Amino acid sequence: MYESVLGISAQLQSDRENMGDTKVDTISRLAQWKFDNFGPCSYKKSDSFKLGLWNWHLAIEKNRYLYIRLFPEPSRLSKEQPPFARFILRVSNLGLSRTTYISPIQERMLRNSDDFVWPVNNSNNTYYGRFIIDVEFLDLMVCQLSGGPPTSIWPAEGNMQSLSTQSALQTMSRMLYEGILTDVTINTTDGTMRAHKAILSARSPVFLSMFIHDLKEKESSTIEINDMSSESCMALLSYMYGTIKPPEFWKHRLALLAAANKYDMMDLKEACEESLLEDINSENVLERLQEAWLYQLDKLKKGCLTYLFDFGKIHDIKDELNSFFQTADRKLLSGMFLEALNVWKPV
Incomplete structure (x- = not known):
């Protein structure tokens, strides 16, 4: 009986942990899903997140491969005007192996969870540690079921x-x-x-x-x-x-x-x-940060710093940072340093 109670308690704790790491953060055209350990379950699905006109879900399934799915939430809009997306996926495992997989640029109509499945060769069988799944939308277009080419929602x-x-x-x-x-x-x-x-x-x-x-x-x-x-x-x-x-x-x-x-x-x-x-993307974020500082654009500055630090994209622009540090305003660099300390402070 005691062992059964312990087992039920452990299962409830596991369920609570799984429920707590289904949130997806978004900024600009980037969505990022972070969760700790894949655990004993073979399938995990994110909460819905809004990007463009549609609500979306990410899902990950483990087998010999890790299968990543991106799909719009079922709705009248996604049925009558399904999105045609151009996007890149990145999957990182921050466990002992610290592996990262980046997909080719994807271009396809997305209507349900079967329209896009990306198999990641998980030969190391790394299911533990922190997982980060990034989806960067390069373009989002509306498909008309009556025919005609899809039209971009950016700019509207x-x-x-x-x-x-x-x-x-x-x-x-x-x-x-x-x-x-x-x-x-x-x-x-x-x-x-x-x-x-x-x-x-x-x-x-x-x-x-x-x-x-x-x-x-x-x-x-x-x-x-x-x-x-x-x-x-x-x-x-x-x-x-x-x-x-x-x-x-x-x-x-x-x-x-x-x-x-x-x-x-x-x-x-x-x-x-x-x-x-x-x-905002890795190619323009430093330029945007300079413009935000020059013209006192607080929302843009916060968005750039969030992209760089909260979403960890500063690691993608290591080569550009050297020249940036040599030319950027010192007050701006001081603000970036304080932001980095805030993000990386011990929990």
């Missing part, structure tokens, strides 16, 4: 605007691109364009100050923007006139961020920060 077009708003935006677009009654000239590094003082003044307090005070811009009706190309400046004007398209915004968002900071356009600055948070 947003909700359909009302007819009156569309008409107003078409008018603003004509004013800008056809130069209707323009009254100010903008000189950039490689070209000239025309705009309207009233629109610029309504969108930026810096431009308003230029035209209501006795400054050279008011007298000459000319603005010198010598730190932007004509293409980037047109993207800025398109934003100010409300006619910018998502691909144009994404292409020029770093230049737009600098302009938003210079001309005190907080809405544009926030939009750039949110956009830069959406696609």
Whole structure:
């Protein structure tokens, strides 16, 4: 009887531990599942996690191989508009062998748990220690069952605007691109364009100050923007006139961020920060961290540090860190050091 009670108690404890390590953390386009020991069970499934339009699950099954599955949670959305995903998987075992397996880039429609199964050759039979499974989504697209190519959800077009708003935006677009009654000239590094003082003044307090005070811009009706190309400046004007398209915004968002900071356009600055948070990866995280520090973007800075330290991605950019440490602001490096201490402090 005593042994039976002990067995039941041990099983309950095991069940509680298994329930506690099913949570998946997400940031930007990365999902990470951490759990300790595979234990006696042959199958483990994560809690659902939201990424893009869908809720997802990860699952791992052990046999001769470790089988990793990624699939959307069954729903009306995943049935009517199944995701077409482009992604990379990484499985790390931090036990004695400290092995890591990285999948090729996967591209496929995902409807259920049978659509993607990745067999990992677990020849060492390492089921103990801490497991980390990373899924990095390179793109997520919506498949239309009626046919046609899948369309990316990044960047999203947003909700359909009302007819009156569309008409107003078409008018603003004509004013800008056809130069209707323009009254100010903008000189950039490689070209000239025309705009309207009233629109610029309504969108930026810096431009308003230029035209209501006795400054050279008011007298000459000319603005010198010598730190932007004509293409980037047109993207800025398109934003100010409300006619910018998502691909144009994404292409020029770093230049737009600098302009938003210079001309005190907080809405544009926030939009750039949110956009830069959406696609943090190992190739751009250090650049994003520099931008966050330069323009005082706390959410972006926190996102980059979380990506590097909480998600352990700092180990993927060892070669880039040397040059970064030589050029980065010392206060930024101090903040990174404190973040590292916080993450690696003893439990």
